[in-house]
Amino acid sequence: MNLKRYNRYQIDLTGKWANASLVCMGTSVFLLMLRYFGLTNLADLGFGSVLFLVVLPLMLGIGQLVILRLLRWDAPGIHAILAAVLCLLLMIGTFFTGSTLRILLGILWYGLSAVTILACAGGYLPGRLPAALMLWIAGFVRLAAFDLGALRLSGWIGELSVLLALSAYACLIMAMQPVKFHT
Numbered sequence: 001m002n003l004k005r006y007n008r009y010q011i012d013l014t015g016k017w018a019n020a021s022l023v024c025m026g027t028s029v030f031l032l033m034l035r036y037f038g039l040t041n042l043a044d045l046g047f048g049s050v051l052f053l054v055v056l057p058l059m060l061g062i063g064q065l066v067i068l069r070l071l072r073w074d075a076p077g078i079h080a081i082l083a084a085v086l087c088l089l090l091m092i093g094t095f096f097t098g099s100t101l102r103i104l105l106g107i108l109w110y111g112l113s114a115v116t117i118l119a120c121a122g123g124y125l126p127g128r129l130p131a132a133l134m135l136w137i138a139g140f141v142r143l144a145a146f147d148l149g150a151l152r153l154s155g156w157i158g159e160l161s162v163l164l165a166l167s168a169y170a171c172l173i174m175a176m177q178p179v180k181f182h183t
Contacts, residue, residue, distance in 0.1 A: 007123040009076045009176035013068070017175035022069055024168035029061040031161035039154035052092045060085055061165060068172070076176050080121030083135070083169040084114035090138075090162065109138055120173060128173050135170035139163045 012018060036042060036054045045053070064082055067073050087110040094106030113134040120131035143163060 003124050005123045006126045007178040008180075009121065009123065009128075010179050011074045011076055011079065011172070011175050012177050013072055013074060013175075015175055017171045018068065021168045021171035021175060022065065024164045024171060025061055025064050025068075028161045028164035028168060029058065029065065031157050031164065032058055032061065035154050035157045035161065039157065049096055052089055053096065056089055057086075057165070060089065064168070076121040079169075079172055080117050083117045083172070086165055086169060087111070087114035087117070105141070109134075109141070113138055117169070117173065121176070128176055132170040132173040135166045135173070139166040139170075142166075 032054070042050060042054070060082060064079070067075075067078065067082075073079075091106050091110040094103045094110075097103070113131075116125070116134045117131045119125050120128055125131065139162075142159065
C-alpha cells in the first residue's frame with residue numbers, strides 16, 4: 001500500500017497555538033498534581049490506577065512541557081507520538097471507570113484519534129484540522145456525555161486536567177505549519 005504524503009510540518013514554536021498548548025498542558029499538570037497529591041489519598045488507589053492515572057500522565061505532561069519549552073524541539077513526529085500515548089493512557093483509564101459504554105467509546109475514539117494524529121504529523125492527511133478536531137470532540141464528549149454531575153471536586157479537577165491535556169495537543173497540532181518538500 002503506497003500512501004500519498006500531502007505535507008511535511010514544522011511547529012511554529014513562537015505562535016499563539018504553541019503558547020496556548022503550553023498554557024493548557026501546564027494547567028493540566030498542575031490540576032493533576034492537585035487532584036492526586038492534594039485531594040486524593042493515593043493509598044486508596046490500586047497500583048494500576050496510580051500508574052495509569054497519575055504517574056504516566058504526569059511524566060507525559062511534564063515531558064511535553066520540557067520538550068516544547070526548554071528544549072524547543074521542532075519535531076512534529078515526537079509530539080504526535082506523545083499525543084498518541086495520551087490517547088492510549090486515556091483509553092486504558094476508561095477501564096478503571098467500570099462503565100461498559102465509556103470503555104467501548106474510549107477504545108474506539110481514542111484509538112481512532114491516535115491514528116489520526118500520527119497520520120497528520122506524518123503528512124498523510126491533507127490538513128491539520130481533522131486531527132485537532134478529534135481531540136476537541138473527545139474532550140467535548142467527555143464533558144457532555146458522561147455523568148459529571150455525580151463527580152466531587154476532585155473528580156471535576158481530574159476531568160478538567162484531562163480536557164486541558166487534550167486541548168494542549170489539539171493546539172499543538174494547530175501550531176504545525178506545512179513546509180515544502182520534494183518527493
